[in-house]
Amino acid sequence: MNASIGKPRPLFDFHGGIHPPQNKELSNQRPIRQAPLPEQLILPLNMHLGAPAKAIVQVGDRVLKGEKIAEAQGAVSLPVHAPTSGKIIAIGPRPIQHPSGLDAPCIVLEPDGKDLWCELHPLPDWQTCCPPSALVARLREAGIAGMGGAGFPAAIKLSPKPEHKIDQLIINAVECEPYITADDVLMRERAEQIIGGIEILRHILKPKEAIVGIEDNKPEAIEAMRRAATGTGIEIAVVPTKYPSGGEKQLIYMLTGKEVPSGGIPAQIGVVCHNTGTTLAIYRAIVHGEPLVSRITTLTGKALAEAGNFEVLIGTPVSSLLQAASADMNKIGRLVMGGPMMGFTLHSTAIPVVKTSNCILAATAQELPAPATEQPCIRCGSCADVCPADLLPQQLYWYAKNQDLERAQQYNLMDCIECGACAYVCPSHIPLVQYYRFAKGEVRNALQEQQKADRARVRFEARQQRLADEQAEKEARRKARLQGNKPSATPGVDVAALKAASLQASAAYKAAVKALKAAEADGSDQLAALASEVEQLKAKADAAKAAVRDAGNTPSAPVIDVAALKAASLAASAEYKAAVKAMKAAEAAGEDVSALRSAADALKAKADAAKAAVRDAGPATQSAAPSNASATAPEKSDDTAQRAQKMKALKTAFNVSHKQFKEANAALERAERDGSDNLDELRKQVERFKLKSDKAKEALNVLVDQAKADIRASGSDLKSLKIEAAQTEAAARQKARELDAAKINGDDQRINVLTRELEALKREAEVAAGALKAAIDEQGLADA
Amino acid sequence: MTTILLAVAALFALAAVFGALLGFASEKFRVEGDPIVDQIDALLPQTQCGQCGHPGCRPYAEAIASGEEHNRCPPGGETTVVALSELLGREVLPLDAEEGSAGDIKRVAVIREDECIGCTKCIQACPVDAIVGAAKLMHTVIADECTGCDLCVEPCPVDCIDMVEVAPTLNTWHWQRPPGIGRKPDNQIPVVNL
Numbered sequence: 001m002n003a004s005i006g007k008p009r010p011l012f013d014f015h016g017g018i019h020p021p022q023n024k025e026l027s028n029q030r031p032i033r034q035a036p037l038p039e040q041l042i043l044p045l046n047m048h049l050g051a052p053a054k055a056i057v058q059v060g061d062r063v064l065k066g067e068k069i070a071e072a073q074g075a076v077s078l079p080v081h082a083p084t085s086g087k088i089i090a091i092g093p094r095p096i097q098h099p100s101g102l103d104a105p106c107i108v109l110e111p112d113g114k115d116l117w118c119e120l121h122p123l124p125d126w127q128t129c130c131p132p133s134a135l136v137a138r139l140r141e142a143g144i145a146g147m148g149g150a151g152f153p154a155a156i157k158l159s160p161k162p163e164h165k166i167d168q169l170i171i172n173a174v175e176c177e178p179y180i181t182a183d184d185v186l187m188r189e190r191a192e193q194i195i196g197g198i199e200i201l202r203h204i205l206k207p208k209e210a211i212v213g214i215e216d217n218k219p220e221a222i223e224a225m226r227r228a229a230t231g232t233g234i235e236i237a238v239v240p241t242k243y244p245s246g247g248e249k250q251l252i253y254m255l256t257g258k259e260v261p262s263g264g265i266p267a268q269i270g271v272v273c274h275n276t277g278t279t280l281a282i283y284r285a286i287v288h289g290e291p292l293v294s295r296i297t298t299l300t301g302k303a304l305a306e307a308g309n310f311e312v313l314i315g316t317p318v319s320s321l322l323q324a325a326s327a328d329m330n331k332i333g334r335l336v337m338g339g340p341m342m343g344f345t346l347h348s349t350a351i352p353v354v355k356t357s358n359c360i361l362a363a364t365a366q367e368l369p370a371p372a373t374e375q376p377c378i379r380c381g382s383c384a385d386v387c388p389a390d391l392l393p394q395q396l397y398w399y400a401k402n403q404d405l406e407r408a409q410q411y412n413l414m415d416c417i418e419c420g421a422c423a424y425v426c427p428s429h430i431p432l433v434q435y436y437r438f439a440k441g442e443v444r445n446a447l448q449e450q451q452k453a454d455r456a457r458v459r460f461e462a463r464q465q466r467l468a469d470e471q472a473e474k475e476a477r478r479k480a481r482l483q484g485n486k487p488s489a490t491p492g493v494d495v496a497a498l499k500a501a502s503l504q505a506s507a508a509y510k511a512a513v514k515a516l517k518a519a520e521a522d523g524s525d526q527l528a529a530l531a532s533e534v535e536q537l538k539a540k541a542d543a544a545k546a547a548v549r550d551a552g553n554t555p556s557a558p559v560i561d562v563a564a565l566k567a568a569s570l571a572a573s574a575e576y577k578a579a580v581k582a583m584k585a586a587e588a589a590g591e592d593v594s595a596l597r598s599a600a601d602a603l604k605a606k607a608d609a610a611k612a613a614v615r616d617a618g619p620a621t622q623s624a625a626p627s628n629a630s631a632t633a634p635e636k637s638d639d640t641a642q643r644a645q646k647m648k649a650l651k652t653a654f655n656v657s658h659k660q661f662k663e664a665n666a667a668l669e670r671a672e673r674d675g676s677d678n679l680d681e682l683r684k685q686v687e688r689f690k691l692k693s694d695k696a697k698e699a700l701n702v703l704v705d706q707a708k709a710d711i712r713a714s715g716s717d718l719k720s721l722k723i724e725a726a727q728t729e730a731a732a733r734q735k736a737r738e739l740d741a742a743k744i745n746g747d748d749q750r751i752n753v754l755t756r757e758l759e760a761l762k763r764e765a766e767v768a769a770g771a772l773k774a775a776i777d778e779q780g781l782a783d784a
Numbered sequence: 785m786t787t788i789l790l791a792v793a794a795l796f797a798l799a800a801v802f803g804a805l806l807g808f809a810s811e812k813f814r815v816e817g818d819p820i821v822d823q824i825d826a827l828l829p830q831t832q833c834g835q836c837g838h839p840g841c842r843p844y845a846e847a848i849a850s851g852e853e854h855n856r857c858p859p860g861g862e863t864t865v866v867a868l869s870e871l872l873g874r875e876v877l878p879l880d881a882e883e884g885s886a887g888d889i890k891r892v893a894v895i896r897e898d899e900c901i902g903c904t905k906c907i908q909a910c911p912v913d914a915i916v917g918a919a920k921l922m923h924t925v926i927a928d929e930c931t932g933c934d935l936c937v938e939p940c941p942v943d944c945i946d947m948v949e950v951a952p953t954l955n956t957w958h959w960q961r962p963p964g965i966g967r968k969p970d971n972q973i974p975v976v977n978l
């Protein structure tokens with residue numbers, strides 16, 4: 001079957017289009033020539049659409065022709081190969097093929113003139129040797145980009161999604177833009193290779209039909225292609241000359257009647273479209289194993305004496321090509337890369353030819369005059385008549401001019417193929433395409449900014465959330481700490497209760513010791529019973545103390561430990577003192593005191609150890625306490641600390657004076673008993689000490705009350721309040737017992753002293769109990 | 785008389801039927817609109833710079849929703865004011881910003897890394913977590929995430945953060961608007977009447 005000779009394919013005419021002068025004969029009269037090897041090849045890392053490649057060579061490396069020098073990065077990207085053998089002399093920014101005039105990273109290769117190929121891996125038996133996917137991977141590795149226009153990686157077009165069933169493979173050989181003849185001469189000279197490439201594409205895509213679209217102004221190319229396609233089933237379709245029938249969407253519509261949806265791709269309607277040059281490159285990549293290192297570029301324009309088509313190594317600077325085509329540099333009015341309709345003005349002749357450069361147009365000022373002055377739109381509608389995309393260019397112009405991007409998009413700005421037909425016909429010389437490109441750029445930027453803003457919003461909100469979480473966590477931790485400092489429900493109460501019990505026990509023990517001592521002094525006959533009682537009580541007190549210590553170790557707060565230690569220390573020193581007293585009494589009674597002395601020594605050692613323990617624990621809590629205080633009430637901590645210091649000083653003062661008073665009192669008692677004669681002096685001394693101690697006590701009381709009020713106000717530290725209450729209560733009870741003992745003995749003086757002391761203690765106990773109750777009440781409220 | 789009554793009854797019946805229909809439709813096809821704050825927030829540039837006097841764009845969106853003027857966002861510029869006016873049906877107000885703080889020049893923060901002492905102050909200042917670093921280690925800005933809000937410059941104790949203009953790249957560059965009527969466009973697109 002031979003479709004190419006059968007009846008011509010029905011063609012669908014697209015809307016609009018123009019017929020600019022062709023000027024193709026300038027360049028299609030001569031066969032393809034080999035462009036001379038330039039001094040340097042400049043290889044931009046992004047010659048294709050998509051992510052730039054990544055250089056894998058170093059400056060100074062020697063490379064062979066066809067060696068990969070830059071690797072693809074990401075899915076939409078392509079590698080770059082050395083177009084000839086030579087040395088890498090630079091990697092860095094160079095002017096490239098971009099209308100912005102911006103520099104971009106390039107690899108600069110200095111040819112060594114040998115043009116030595118690296119080892120190639122041809123696949124002449126591609127039909128049988130490997131699956132289509134392997135061929136596609138090869139094409140990607142060969143760096144093949146669409147060579148007609150945008151430079152879209154060919155491999156991606158060749159791996160359509162499974163849901164897109166490909167019906168038609170269309171080869172775009174229309175070449176509708178004036179001046180350009182690269183595909184024309186390529187088809188005339190290398191039709192077999194092109195057909196070979198199409199066969200490979202058919203093998204990969206398995207389409208129902210393969211159609212080559214050629215404009216009817218290329219009779220020789222049509223003839224050559226028909227000949228080459230004979231017997232292959234590839235259809236050569238001739239389309240009428242009209243610009244822009246080479247537009248992908250326009251050509252697809254003309255040949256199949258199918259329209260590519262707005263914003264869609266041809267694969268969606270079952271079509272894949274490739275350029276002639278690309279097909280040839282595919283053929284070479286598979287059958288000869290050659291990567292894409294050269295292409296056919298048209299050098300044309302009236303400023304060139306020898307216009308024509310050249311086989312150019314990728315990376316050849318335009319200047320070198322102009323020389324090869326004997327350009328008259330003075331005559332060049334404008335140097336354009338691409339065609340006169342869709343190309344762009346080059347700002348430098350150092351710019352290299354890349355994979356997509358199909359034409360270099362060195363036009364004289366007469367050929368491409370400077371753009372005329374823009375006039376107001378007269379709404380003639382010519383632009384809408386010629387628009388191949390069926391848009392309303394005058395409306396788009398209006399919105400683009402006013403940057404009304406939303407409306408422009410409503411009028412399908414993004415479907416404009418930038419063909420320039422509208423600008424070509426506009427009687428007002430409005431640079432319409434530039435307006436559209438500007439508006440499209442703005443749309444894209446706005447989209448990018450929107451995306452960035454969305455990201456920023458997400459990040460901002462995530463950060464806010466994180467900060468809030470951190471804050472909440474901190475708060476929770478602080479609360480937990482506060483809770484921990486307070487006696488927490490069960491263990492705390494237990495500790496307090498245990499402590500009270502322990503204190504009571506030790507008080508009872510002490511009272512017993514005293515009673516024993518008194519009995520001893522009196523020479524009572526119940527000594528043995530009393531002694532055993534003392535032993536029992538001591539055991540009890542020790543057990544209670546141990547219990548307190550154990551309980552104190554379990555809760556985390558160090559405060560408890562310190563309190564327990566303090567209590568232990570106090571108890572130990574009281575024991576010691578009691579022992580000393582007993583010893584003294586025994587001495588006074590003229591008994592054997594050695595046993596008692598050793599006991600007293602042991603107790604002293606214990607008391608000292610306990611004190612040292614308190615001292616050690618002290619700094620830790622002191623340093624911990626202020627930090628706690630500053631966390632809760634930083635402005636208060638100073639005051640409290642000062643007061644605590646004062647209180648401590650007063651307490652010592654009171655203790656000292658009270659002790660002195662007691663000692664003086666005891667001396668007085670003794671003297672009285674002994675019937676001494678310096679009684680008056682002693683009495684005065686007692687009075688003095690009492691005064692001093694009372695003063696200290698009073699000052700201390702004021703401070704203690706203050707502190708308690710503060711504690712009540714802050715509602716904190718129930719535990720210390722409890723301990724204090726228990727302590728004062730125990731002390732009062734001890735005093736009461738002492739008093740009882742004294743009453744039994746009928747010592748009036750002693751009874752008086754003890755009664756007074758008991759009263760003071762009772763008051764203290766009351767205050768402490770009141771503070772505790774108030775605190776508990778308050779705490780109860782706060783906790784509820 | 786009966787005719788009139790009949791007519792009235794018929795009208796009432798119709799009114800009842802259509803009323804019920806409309807009521808049903810409004811329930812069934814109710815459009816869940818974005819709350820207005822979200823819509824406003826979507827229009828703000830999310831620079832999170834605080835120049836509007838709020839600690840971020842979202843708080844300002846809330847403030848606008850509750851009646852604050854909508855022209856206080858310098859990074860958003862006129863475009864944002866116009867967009868907000870359109871959304872809110874309010875008058876287009878001139879941008880309330882000092883001279884020179886216009887938002888059209890995009891900037892990002894850049895840390896001169898060898899001068900950074902690793903104090904983490906800038907990390908704490910950045911509203912979008914665009915700075916990475918750790919205590920006593922060199923910090924750096926993730927340029928892609930930086931909104932150019934300027935907030936990290938001030939806290940830096942050694943002044944090693946610069947706000948640098950973002951140069952156009954091949955990806956962000958686009959054609960400029962032609963100079964307009966009565967002028968010749970730049971010599972860039974060759975399209976002419978051949």
Ligand code: SF4
Binds near residue numbers: 379380394426
């Ligand atoms: S061709 Fe030019 S003048 Fe005529 S309507 Fe279009 S833009 Fe306006």
Ligand code: SF4
Binds near residue numbers: 386391421422432433
């Ligand atoms: S440049 Fe765009 S608007 Fe103008 S004719 Fe071509 S497709 Fe239509």
Ligand code: SF4
Binds near residue numbers: 838844856857858
């Ligand atoms: S001024 Fe800054 S924080 Fe306020 S809305 Fe604008 S970008 Fe957001």
Ligand code: SF4
Binds near residue numbers: 931
């Ligand atoms: S890095 Fe600096 S300028 Fe950039 S967003 Fe963060 S704080 Fe703002």
